[in-house]
Amino acid sequence: xxxxxxxxxxxxxxxxxxxxxxxxxxxxxxxxxxxxxxxxxxxxxxxxxxxxxxxxxxxxxxxxxxxxxxxxxxxxxxxxxxxxxxxxxxxxxxxxxxxxxxxxxxxxxxxxxxxxxxxxxxxxxxxxxxxxxxxxxxxxxxxxxxxxxxxxxxxxxxxxxxxxxxxxxxxxxxxxxxxxxxxxxxxxxxxxxxxxxxxxxxxxxxxxxxxxxxxxxxxxxxxxxxxxxxxxxxxxxxxxxxxxxxxxxxxxxxxxxxxxxxxxxxxxxxxxxxxxxxxxxxxxxxxxxxxxxxxxxxxxxxxxxxxxxxxxxxxxxxxxxxxxxxxxxxxxxxxxxxxxxxxxxxxxxxxxxxxxxxxxxxxxxxxxxxxxxxxxxxxxxxxxxxxxxxxxxxxxxxxxxxxxxxxxxxxxxxxx
Amino acid sequence: xxxxxxxxxxxxxxxxxxxxxxxxxxxxxxxxxxxxxxxxxxxxxxxxxxxxxxxxxxxxxxxxxxxxxxxxxxxxxxxxxxxxxxxxxxxxxxxxxxxxxxxxxxxxxxxxxxxxxxxxxxxxxxxxxxxxxxxxxxxxxxxxxxxxxxxxxxxxxxxxxxxxxxxxxxxxxxxxxxxxxxxxxxxxxxxxxxxxxxxxxxxxxxxxxxxxxxxxxxxxxxxxxxxxxxxxxxxxxxxxxxxxxxxxxxxxxxxxxxxxxxxxxxxxxxxxxxxxxxxxxxxxxxxxxxxxxxxxxxxxxxxxxxxxxxxxxxxxxxxxxxxxxxxxxxxxxxxxxxxxxxxxxxxxxxxxxxxxxxxxxxxxxxxxxxxxxxxxxxxxxxxxxxxxxxxxxxxxxxxxxxxxxxxxxxxxxxxxxxxxxxxxxxxxxxxxxxxxxxxxxxxxxxxxxxxxxxxxxxxxxxxxxxxxxxxxxxxxxxxxxxxxxxxxxxxxxxxxxxxxxxxxxxxxxxxxxxxxxxxxx
Numbered sequence: 001x002x003x004x005x006x007x008x009x010x011x012x013x014x015x016x017x018x019x020x021x022x023x024x025x026x027x028x029x030x031x032x033x034x035x036x037x038x039x040x041x042x043x044x045x046x047x048x049x050x051x052x053x054x055x056x057x058x059x060x061x062x063x064x065x066x067x068x069x070x071x072x073x074x075x076x077x078x079x080x081x082x083x084x085x086x087x088x089x090x091x092x093x094x095x096x097x098x099x100x101x102x103x104x105x106x107x108x109x110x111x112x113x114x115x116x117x118x119x120x121x122x123x124x125x126x127x128x129x130x131x132x133x134x135x136x137x138x139x140x141x142x143x144x145x146x147x148x149x150x151x152x153x154x155x156x157x158x159x160x161x162x163x164x165x166x167x168x169x170x171x172x173x174x175x176x177x178x179x180x181x182x183x184x185x186x187x188x189x190x191x192x193x194x195x196x197x198x199x200x201x202x203x204x205x206x207x208x209x210x211x212x213x214x215x216x217x218x219x220x221x222x223x224x225x226x227x228x229x230x231x232x233x234x235x236x237x238x239x240x241x242x243x244x245x246x247x248x249x250x251x252x253x254x255x256x257x258x259x260x261x262x263x264x265x266x267x268x269x270x271x272x273x274x275x276x277x278x279x280x281x282x283x284x285x286x287x288x289x290x291x292x293x294x295x296x297x298x299x300x301x302x303x304x305x306x307x308x309x310x311x312x313x314x315x316x317x318x319x320x321x322x323x324x325x326x327x328x329x330x331x332x333x334x335x336x337x338x339x340x341x342x343x344x345x346x347x348x349x350x351x352x353x354x355x356x357x358x359x360x361x362x363x364x365x366x367x368x369x370x371x372x373x374x375x376x377x378x379x380x381x382x383x384x385x386x387x388x389x390x391x392x393x394x395x396x397x398x399x400x401x402x403x404x405x406x407x408x409x410x411x412x413x414x415x416x
Numbered sequence: 417x418x419x420x421x422x423x424x425x426x427x428x429x430x431x432x433x434x435x436x437x438x439x440x441x442x443x444x445x446x447x448x449x450x451x452x453x454x455x456x457x458x459x460x461x462x463x464x465x466x467x468x469x470x471x472x473x474x475x476x477x478x479x480x481x482x483x484x485x486x487x488x489x490x491x492x493x494x495x496x497x498x499x500x501x502x503x504x505x506x507x508x509x510x511x512x513x514x515x516x517x518x519x520x521x522x523x524x525x526x527x528x529x530x531x532x533x534x535x536x537x538x539x540x541x542x543x544x545x546x547x548x549x550x551x552x553x554x555x556x557x558x559x560x561x562x563x564x565x566x567x568x569x570x571x572x573x574x575x576x577x578x579x580x581x582x583x584x585x586x587x588x589x590x591x592x593x594x595x596x597x598x599x600x601x602x603x604x605x606x607x608x609x610x611x612x613x614x615x616x617x618x619x620x621x622x623x624x625x626x627x628x629x630x631x632x633x634x635x636x637x638x639x640x641x642x643x644x645x646x647x648x649x650x651x652x653x654x655x656x657x658x659x660x661x662x663x664x665x666x667x668x669x670x671x672x673x674x675x676x677x678x679x680x681x682x683x684x685x686x687x688x689x690x691x692x693x694x695x696x697x698x699x700x701x702x703x704x705x706x707x708x709x710x711x712x713x714x715x716x717x718x719x720x721x722x723x724x725x726x727x728x729x730x731x732x733x734x735x736x737x738x739x740x741x742x743x744x745x746x747x748x749x750x751x752x753x754x755x756x757x758x759x760x761x762x763x764x765x766x767x768x769x770x771x772x773x774x775x776x777x778x779x780x781x782x783x784x785x786x787x788x789x790x791x792x793x794x795x796x797x798x799x800x801x802x803x804x805x806x807x808x809x810x811x812x813x814x815x816x817x818x819x820x821x822x823x824x825x826x827x828x829x830x831x832x833x834x835x836x837x838x839x840x841x842x843x844x845x846x847x848x849x850x851x852x853x854x855x856x857x858x859x860x861x862x863x864x865x866x867x868x869x870x871x872x873x874x875x876x877x878x879x880x881x882x883x884x885x886x887x888x889x890x891x892x893x894x895x896x897x898x899x900x901x902x903x904x905x906x907x908x909x910x911x912x913x914x915x916x917x918x919x920x921x922x923x924x925x926x927x928x929x930x931x932x933x934x935x936x937x
Contacts, residue, residue, distance in 0.1 A: 127688035138476070218570035221564040225556045247538040254540060261556045271840050275516040280563055300480040310533045342555035346562040353563070366515050 010289070011214055031358040034325075038318040039388060042360045043374055046381035047367050050388055053100035054087050055135050061107045061127070069113050075345040077110040077119055079376070080153040082367050084108075086377045102182075102384055103150040107131040110156045115387065122163040125175050125408070127415040128152070128160075132177050137183050147181040148394040151384060153205065157289040159185035161194040164288065169194055176407035182387070184380055186291050188313025195313060200383040202376060203315040206296040208368045214273035218302070225261040226341065227279035227303065228252070229272055230294075231287075232264075248308050249285050251334040257337060261357045276301040280349070281341060282328070283308065294364045299325075302356050304349065308334060308342070317366060318377050318386070325355045439745060568606070573692045578608040578672030580784055584657035585679045586643040587623060589845040590672035592855050594679040595623070599630045601683050607692075609633065610672065612664055614657040616643040616891060622854050637664060645763045645847045651773055655813060656676075658777055659801075666787045674784050676777040676816075680841050687837035690829050696795060696818060697782040698827040701736030703839040704751045706769050710740060734836060735772065736779055737828035745828050750774050763847070770842035775815040779841060781829070797822045 004050045034042055062084065066072055072081060084106040087093055109124040136142035142150065160178050161169035170193050174183075179196075187194055188201035195201075232253035234244040241250050256262040264283070269275065276282055282298040286309035295314065298305040305326040307314070314322045322328075329340055349413050355361065363374040371377050396402065406413065581602060585591060602609050612635045615623050619638035626632050639657050644650055658676060665674060671689055677683060691698065738747040753760070753771045761768040785793040787801045799819055815824050830837055845851075852858075 169858065170535065189531070189533065192533075217571070219567060221567055223560060223564070225560060242537045242540055246533075247540040250540040251542065254542045255546040261548065261553060280560060311531065331538075332541065335541050335546070338552050338556075342552045342559065344559075348560060349559060349563065350566050353566070 004239075017255075030354065032354045034320060034358055034361055036317070036319045036321045036357055041185075041319045041382055041386070042364055042379070044378075044382045044385075045373065046378055046385050049385040050092055050101045050381065051094040052087055052090075052092050052102045052105045052381075052384075053094055053097040054084075054106060055139070057106055057131060057134065061131055065108045067110045069111060071113055071117055072108065072111040075113075075117060075119075076205060076206065077155040077186075078205040079155045079202060079367055080106075080108055080110060082205065082369065083153050083184075083377060083380065085369075086371050090371070090381075092381060097139065097141055100141075101149065101388055101390070103135075105131055105135060105150060105152055107152075109154065109162070119156060121156055121164060122223055123173075123416065124162045125154070125412040126414055128175055128336060129177060129412060130163075130416040131313050144396065145180070145390075146396055147178065149390055150414045151182040151184055151200075152200050153184045155202070157187065158194040159183060159187040159199070166288070172409065177403055177413075181300060182384070186315075187289060188315075188317070189290055189309075190311040190313060198387065200380060201313050201315050201367045202380060203296045203316060204291060204293045205367050206293045206300075206365075208366045211273060211297065211300050214302075216274050220278060222264045222278055224275065224278050224279035226256075226263065226281045226284075227275060228262070228283035228305070228338075229265040229267065229269065229275075231266055234288075237291055244288065244409045245286050246310075246331055248334055249287070251331075252283065252285060252308070252337065255335045256338065273297070273301065276303050279303045281306050282324075285309065286312070293339060295326075298357060299365045300362050302353060304352050304356065304362070306337075308337075310341065315376075316383065319379060319382065320361070320364065325352055325361070327352075428542070521556075573689065576607045576692055578610060578670075578686065579605065579691075580670050580672045580674045581609060581611045581613065581677045582614070582661040582674060583677050583679050584614045584616065584639075584654045584661075585623065587620055588643075588847070589849045589851045590843060591679070592626060595626055597682070598677055598679050599627070599632070601685070602632055604629050604675075605688050607688065608672075610635065612637065612661040612668060614639050614661050615643060616653060616657060625854055635664060637661065647761060647763065647770060647842075655777065659813070662787050662801060665784050666789060669788060670784050672784050673781055674752060674787075675781045678776075678778050678840070680843060681778055682839045682841060684837045686835075687830075690835075690837060691781045693829060694781050694783065694827055696786060696798070696825070696827070697780065698818065698829045699737040699745075699748075699780050699833070700830045700838065701734050701749070701833040701836045702776055702779040703836040704733040704735055704772055705839050705841045706751070707732065708769055735776055735840070736836075737826065737833040739828055739832040743828075743832045745824055745826060745832075748775060749833070752780075770844075772840055773814060775817065776840055777815055778838060780816040780826075782819075786819065795825075797825050804852055 029124055029229070033040060036042075062081075066081060084104075087104055087106075097103070097309050107127060109127050110119040110121075112120045112123055114120060118351075132142065132147070156162060157164045158166065158169035160174045160183050162175065162211060163169040163172055173193050183196060183198055183199040184202055185195075186202055186204045188199070189195055230249070231244075232249045234242055236260060238244040241247065244250070252262075252264065256264060263275070263279070280303065282294065282301075282303035282305055282307045284292060284294045284298060284307050286292075290309040290312045295305050296309070306329055307322075307326050308329050308331060309333050314320070314326075327341065327344065331339060333340060360374050363372060364376060364379050367376050419601045420877055579602075583595075583598065585595060602611060610633050611627075612622070613627060614637045616639050618640060619636050624636055627636060637659055637660065641653065643653060662674070664670075673694060677692060687700065690700070733751065734749055734750070735751050736749050737745050738749050740746045751774075783794075786798050789795070789800075791800065797820065798819060801819065803819055804813060813819070817826070820826065
């Protein structure tokens with residue numbers, strides 16, 4: 001009896017201790033849990049919630065392209081390649097297509113690089129079309145749903161519109177064959193032609209090791225108020241100004257170039273990453289496209305992102321409550337940026353920093369190699385899992401056709 | 417960032433600028449037709465483009481086609497109707513004020529919501545006075561302060577201990593200089609400070625007045641003996657004063673970290689953050705600034721006289737812990753005083769190098785519990801304070817190492833002594849130099865330059881008489897010596913040390929001139 005009572009007392013004490021610990025943690029906590037509109041889903045494990053079948057395409061669609069230009073592994077569009085590698089060895093992969101919920105087509109459309117290292121999108125629609133023709137003729141799963149349970153990764157500037165220039169991209173629209181598929185892309189803007197309903201927005205690829213190697217101790221005091229490095233005017237392509245970034249970056253420069261609180265310039269310092277860790281706010285204005293790796297860098301380095309891009313859709317918008325983490329500023333309010341930023345209450349700023357310090361937040365923005373739990377790969381899979389189970393309308397009746405295989409500019413219809 | 421380079425390279429590859437400039441006008445037209453067909457409108461625009469190029473050639477600068485656009489804007493509204501529902505905005509000016517946006521809204525055909533974000537040229541918005549607002553700058557600084565405070569709470573020292581600073585001092589010319597510096601350093605710390613100031617010659621009001629300017633908690637203790645003139649004796653007395661302060665810590669059971677801050681030393685704020693890490697007794701590296709202020713010698717001469725051996729033995733001016741490669745304490749760096757033997761200063765104010773002792777007190781910090789009476793608070797490798805100092809503090813101990821039985825237990829701080837965060841310096845005036853008490857000039861000085869309007873009327877300047885000449889010459893003699901006697905029996909003022917010779921002479925002359933008419937102010 002006495003033994004039993006002793007163990008009971010010990011258990012009680014233990015529980016008390018744990019409770020005290022938890023209490024203390026809550027008081028002086030460094031981070032805060034992140035839950036977006038879909039709930040507290042950042043740390044979900046997709047394994048067991050979905051099955052993905054990876055089509056075996058001939059290597060001319062993926063391996064050969066990469067062999068031709070290995071620079072594709074390091075630029076900001078590299079997510080498509082790393083996602084393919086991740087899926088090949090992931091536990092969600094299934095070799096039996098009958099039980100798959102989602103189908104993945106590994107085609108590297110953003111790997112045709114100029115000598116400068118920038119991807120040309122002119123052949124991408126043909127490449128994609130050719131890949132889809134292949135999978136629709138060799139497997140029955142495409143025709144079963146006309147692509148509604150297939151997903152594609154299109155990390156280019158304007159996603160599946162396959163053009164770097166916004167007007168051209170809008171004019172082209174999303175590739176007609178991808179009308180029913182789920183698109184995983186970096187571009188996101190509300191009510192824009194190139195963002196279709198049900199797409200998953202992801203962050204651009206940023207090299208994780210490079211950023212980790214530039215970390216400084218968190219006790220270094222943050223003394224820069226606002227930090228930005230980049231172009232304000234794109235003199236080569238927009239000499240008159242007002243076109244690039246819809247005039248927002250130029251407005252930032254003209255209004256704040258002599259303001260001591262704003263550390264902004266076009267220089268390329270070697271201490272760029274370290275400086276971001278010493279800043280309270282980091283500007284993330286749009287450029288030729290609304291998204292940029294600056295957002296990822298700001299999150300990794302704990303600098304509150306100031307997002308100046310009207311109607312932008314940020315990565316994993318349903319899992320991450322970006323309004324609580326970053327500061328949205330309308331482009332028309334840029335001249336009042338200093339008033340806006342200084343009028344944010346201190347508690348709000350400290351809370352944002354706590355949210356940013358959450359390691360699961362930082363993990364969700366990265367594409368590490370090898371993959372780690374909670375990283376961007378897993379968030380993509382979580383997003384796909386949240387779309388399950390498929391609606392009945394996804395499966396077409398026999399002989400029913402929705403897609404128009406001859407739609408689009410004539411040049412796209414040529415074989416690749 | 418990279419996106420711009422992307423665009424740049426595209427255009428460098430041959431897609432000319434004209435493509436981009438035409439696009440707001442062209443794309444809508446091309447949208448309706450495929451690239452293969454050329455509509456009359458596109459041919460028209462091509463001709464217009466050529467015309468503009470010719471005009472630009474003639475004019476010598478780039479001729480904006482916007483002019484044509486506005487000329488024909490009314491007729492071309494219909495031409496701009498597109499299948500897509502995007503609007504195109506044009507602006508008139510984009511430099512100074514808020515722009516005017518002219519938007520064309522074609523009748524909406526599809527049911528999709530039109531995006532409020534328009535593609536095209538926008539104005540660059542600049543507010544009327546684009547300069548920093550001081551109120552906002554202040555607010556931003558408050559924000560930064562709050563952020564840094566939070567950072568310190570989270571990543572800095574978890575529970576900062578009280579700092580017990582022990583400083584021996586005494587009233588002298590340079591006291592205000594040194595003590596003010598130390599006081600301001602301590603006032604800048606984010607930690608609680610208890611400052612024990614031990615004053616040789618008893619606690620004086622002058623020092624108390626100086627200390628009262630700070631808002632620190634100060635224990636002002638008088639030490640009954642006067643500070644001796646010779647450096648050797650002075651070092652000994654300082655040790656005794658520090659022991660007296662340690663006794664106070666012991667009696668009052670002050671809790672915290674004890675550090676020895678000499679008033680003439682210079683401390684960096686990082687030092688105080690670093691010593692919070694000490695557990696029992698720690699040592700930091702002290703930079704030794706032992707320099708002669710004597711400028712009579714030719715500095716180049718000194719260099720030539722130092723031969724090769726002395727160069728090699730020339731000391732790194734640092735005293736502190738020495739570590740091996742695995743960061744464990746193996747010994748001590750001390751200042752090599754041998755090369756200065758015989759040329760160092762003997763008494764305060766001597767114009768020669770003042771040497772430190774082997775290991776200065778200021779390089780050590782310890783947990784205050786080491787000096788408490790009860791033995792259970794301290795580890796057993798610490799000797800009790802009373803046992804070390806026999807009697808009433810007649811003997812002195814050279815450095816806190818005497819308190820420690822096993823000196824390998826001393827913790828090296830500041831990345832194992834590699835970082836020097838405080839500097840030892842001894843700069844003093846001669847012991848008999850005079851200075852205004854409290855550095856308040858009271859009663860005010862005599863005037864040195866006669867004003868145009870004097871309160872005693874416009875009497876013409878008198879020629880100095882013979883007797884007065886004698887007085888002035890003696891005063892001039894006296895300026896050679898530091899201390900001078902009073903000039904007239906009436907004035908009780910004594911001249912202060914180190915005043916400029918010129919002003920002294922004019923002073924003497926003026927005072928001689930006006931001696932008959934002087935009014936005591």
